[in-house]
Amino acid sequence: MxxxxxxxxxxxxxxxxxxxxxxxxxxxxxxxxxxxxxxxxxxxxxxxxxxxxxxxxxxxxxxxxxxxxxxxxxxxxxxxxxxxxxxxxxxxxxxxxxxxxxxxxxxxxxxxxxxxxxxxxxxxxxxxxxxxxxxxxxxxxxxxxxxxxxxxxxxxxxxxxxxxxxxxxxxxxxxxxMTVPPAVTAATGVDALAHCAEAFTSRKAHPVIDLYALEGIRLVGRFLARGVADGTDREARAGLALASMYGGFCLGPVNTTAGHAVAYPLGTRHHVAHGLACAVIFPHTLAFNAPAVAEKTALVLQALGLPASSDPATVREATHGWCAGLGIEMRLSRLGVPEGDLGAMATEAHAIRRLLDNNPRELSRDEILAMYRAAF
Structure with missing residues (x-):
């Protein structure tokens, strides 16, 4: 609260x-x-x-x-x-x-x-x-x-x-x-989005930071597709740079939650780029947390330009489609992650208490494994 x-x-x-x-x-x-x-x-x-x-x-x-x-x-x-x-x-x-x-x-x-x-x-x-x-x-x-x-x-x-x-x-x-290629622009943009959305829905959320978080989400919703489509779009690049900076402002006093905890093993174990890892996981953790932070989840979707909802299935489908629409590969199986490693990854992610303790809803090791399987 x-x-x-x-x-x-x-x-x-x-x-x-x-x-x-x-x-x-x-x-x-x-x-x-x-x-x-x-x-x-x-x-x-x-x-x-x-x-x-x-x-x-x-x-x-x-x-x-x-x-x-x-x-x-x-x-x-x-x-x-x-x-x-x-x-x-x-x-x-x-x-x-x-x-x-x-x-x-x-x-x-x-x-x-x-x-x-x-x-x-x-x-x-x-x-x-x-x-x-x-x-x-x-x-x-x-x-x-x-x-x-x-x-x-x-x-x-x-x-x-x-x-x-x-x-x-x-x-x-x-x-x-402006030299950043479209795929990296998309993935890093979702990393900025994840910083803002996770801080906005965190147990430690605070009105001082909510201001930056929600505006950062709006900026990503408004400019990320434009920046991916045309890397020379100066207004889009500025909007994304501002969203990224606002996301950074969210990290100090509030920090991220389950999204980053679940994403980290993809990078440390399988060298999936951090932004890409966050993008693959984002729809699953946002949807999981929706029942605990229904009003804020609806605001996240609305800020992205999507129909407001806090229904987990709707949230997952809408945000997954939004990320995929940017050209992001959303399947772990296509990113070099072996299916046999999902259990070890879930155990590792569940141990990242510095982030999971911020999450608005308790998340078990088996629930993390279910997210990996859904993303696989």
Missing amino acids: TVLSRPIEILRPEAIEFGSGTVAAIGGWVAARGIRRTLVVADAFNAARIGILGLPGEVAVFGEVKPEPDIPNLGKALALAEAVQPDLVIGFGGGSAMDLAKLVAVLPGSGQSIHDVVGPEKVLGRKVALVQVPTTAGTGSEGGTRALVTDPATQNKLAVQSRFMLADLAVVDPDLT
């Missing part, structure tokens, strides 16, 4: 630049602070275009961010940071690059390992500046305090939350997302 008087803390980057062409603001920001050495953390594609950041001084690049970064991937980035000793770390890419940048900004020289900081507010501090520059519209990581990396030993995601990982500057330039 949403309670107006329940305490909530809202943290935002010190400065946010939003809109077409705002990437040009970075060079001046860096120069004004006398920063001499910068380390850019990026995937291979964005590492090849760091010139658009306009950075003065010495610039080093870690350009090996993986789609689902793990501890060894983080270790390589940390080793470069130890060698470079940067004054500034920039995350340049999708959520994976921005998450690694957060950890690269706080761990070197701290005496702390990744395992020391898992959980809320265990990071000791930060000595370098941090700038985040998203090039996809999905995670909203630029505006938040969380970072996720996979532990290969357990195949689980390690979640770190710290106010020290909040960016000094977030630059959300929608023009940077």
